[in-house]
Amino acid sequence: MASADKLSQRQADILDYIKDFVRQHGYSPSIRDIQTNLKISSTSVVAYNLKALQEKGRLDREGKISRGIRLAEEAFNLLPMGYQVPLLGTITAGSPLLMPEDTSTQDRDMVDVPADMAESIKKLDDVYALRVRGQSMIDALIDDGDIVLLRYQTTAENGQMVAARLMEDDSVTLKKFYHEGARVRLQPANSTMDPIYTTHDNVQIQGRVVGVIRMLV
Amino acid sequence: MASADKLSQRQADILDYIKDFVRQHGYSPSIRDIQTNLKISSTSVVAYNLKALQEKGRLDREGKISRGIRLAEEAFNLLPMGYQVPLLGTITAGSPLLMPEDTSTQDRDMVDVPADMAESIKKLDDVYALRVRGQSMIDALIDDGDIVLLRYQTTAENGQMVAARLMEDDSVTLKKFYHEGARVRLQPANSTMDPIYTTHDNVQIQGRVVGVIRMLV
DNA sequence: CTCTTGACAGCACAAGTGTTTGATAGGTAT
DNA sequence: ATACCTATCAAACACTTGTGCTGTCAAGAG
Numbered sequence: 353m354a355s356a357d358k359l360s361q362r363q364a365d366i367l368d369y370i371k372d373f374v375r376q377h378g379y380s381p382s383i384r385d386i387q388t389n390l391k392i393s394s395t396s397v398v399a400y401n402l403k404a405l406q407e408k409g410r411l412d413r414e415g416k417i418s419r420g421i422r423l424a425e426e427a428f429n430l431l432p433m434g435y436q437v438p439l440l441g442t443i444t445a446g447s448p449l450l451m452p453e454d455t456s457t458q459d460r461d462m463v464d465v466p467a468d469m470a471e472s473i474k475k476l477d478d479v480y481a482l483r484v485r486g487q488s489m490i491d492a493l494i495d496d497g498d499i500v501l502l503r504y505q506t507t508a509e510n511g512q513m514v515a516a517r518l519m520e521d522d523s524v525t526l527k528k529f530y531h532e533g534a535r536v537r538l539q540p541a542n543s544t545m546d547p548i549y550t551t552h553d554n555v556q557i558q559g560r561v562v563g564v565i566r567m568l569v
Numbered sequence: 570m571a572s573a574d575k576l577s578q579r580q581a582d583i584l585d586y587i588k589d590f591v592r593q594h595g596y597s598p599s600i601r602d603i604q605t606n607l608k609i610s611s612t613s614v615v616a617y618n619l620k621a622l623q624e625k626g627r628l629d630r631e632g633k634i635s636r637g638i639r640l641a642e643e644a645f646n647l648l649p650m651g652y653q654v655p656l657l658g659t660i661t662a663g664s665p666l667l668m669p670e671d672t673s674t675q676d677r678d679m680v681d682v683p684a685d686m687a688e689s690i691k692k693l694d695d696v697y698a699l700r701v702r703g704q705s706m707i708d709a710l711i712d713d714g715d716i717v718l719l720r721y722q723t724t725a726e727n728g729q730m731v732a733a734r735l736m737e738d739d740s741v742t743l744k745k746f747y748h749e750g751a752r753v754r755l756q757p758a759n760s761t762m763d764p765i766y767t768t769h770d771n772v773q774i775q776g777r778v779v780g781v782i783r784m785l786v
Numbered sequence: 787c788t789c790t791t792g793a794c795a796g797c798a799c800a801a802g803t804g805t806t807t808g809a810t811a812g813g814t815a816t
Numbered sequence: 817a818t819a820c821c822t823a824t825c826a827a828a829c830a831c832t833t834g835t836g837c838t839g840t841c842a843a844g845a846g
Binding site for chain 2: 377378379380382412414417418419420421422463464465466468469472493494495498513561562563564565566567568
């Protein structure tokens, strides 16, 4: 892979400088900025090494454009512009959930998703977030104030943690889901709690938990 | 607040265009880019409105610098440049932790932190991450495979969740910390478990939990 | 009616910047 | 030694791009 190519000391310096510069200023340095700060005698040397860095896949440039340097990693990081999923509401035992159907991505609370999590989740399209209210989910290792990420789906496989709605008493809880012949077992994640057994008819799956984010301040 | 100032149609257009441009290219447009694409008759009009936008706090510029426009929000978003903290290792009951002292930011696993979490944590410098191994922390609502974010500190206030090392048996666990006169109470987050009482001497705090990230795939 | 102000035009200038060309020095293969 | 390649220099060149006037025009203010 190209990015495995080794860099000369000067190239490494330049790359570092660019990173720092972007971090500090929010835009790329000019060739002369690099030249001056790295005490390189000529702009052409910078251009030369910039070209090398480009060929090694460490950065992107668009010819002739001022300050048009883009860090390769950044390019990746910038376009999707922070992975976000809609925060559709709050889940509390007892209150039914909204479906993530309205496509009005506007003026809705959004939750940032860590890049590596977003990567493993892949398609973020049908992922939404819910803020957990109350201690009622504590048995699923989810505390008051946590944010759960759910992928919208109406079916589940054995052992998956899902947001399940019990039609009977119209409550929504997070449980592990198990088919067991004609019946369904909803298993809390804590051994001190007993599972709920019910029928397929009585259960409506509203999404599968794919992540949990907890912020303690 | 300045950002509450209303924008003229043209200013809104310009701001939108800049946003799109940055998203697409990774660097700011030049005044002439804006002029051409928005079919504005003169560069001075763009400069005029840019100045207005600047005074309204919607963007930042550094004079005379090509493509030096920075979006106010973005500026905030860009500088920390992908929030990451080092993943220093694995925490298992029984094994002591490493201190986050080595400054070699190189070749170490990094963990992405959601932007909104990073914001509330503020300084990320002394924050590190640990992967939780084993079910031993389940009582602190933390499961096998979770990633906990800790701020490195050696003291804690009442009620804070900390990584506490018991010198006595050289084990590290996550517990809520309480001063109680001469002794220390380490309280699991689960009511079915009893707290540990010990002396200050026997406890070494290795960091305070500021976040939990769980990825289920 | 005149003066002022906000918003826009046009145009030219002067930096700001990327590129190019030519030359030099060290290393290596022929 | 000759040829060739890489990494550097230096200086000039030419395009890019922000700024600085000088006006124009409509809406208010006096």
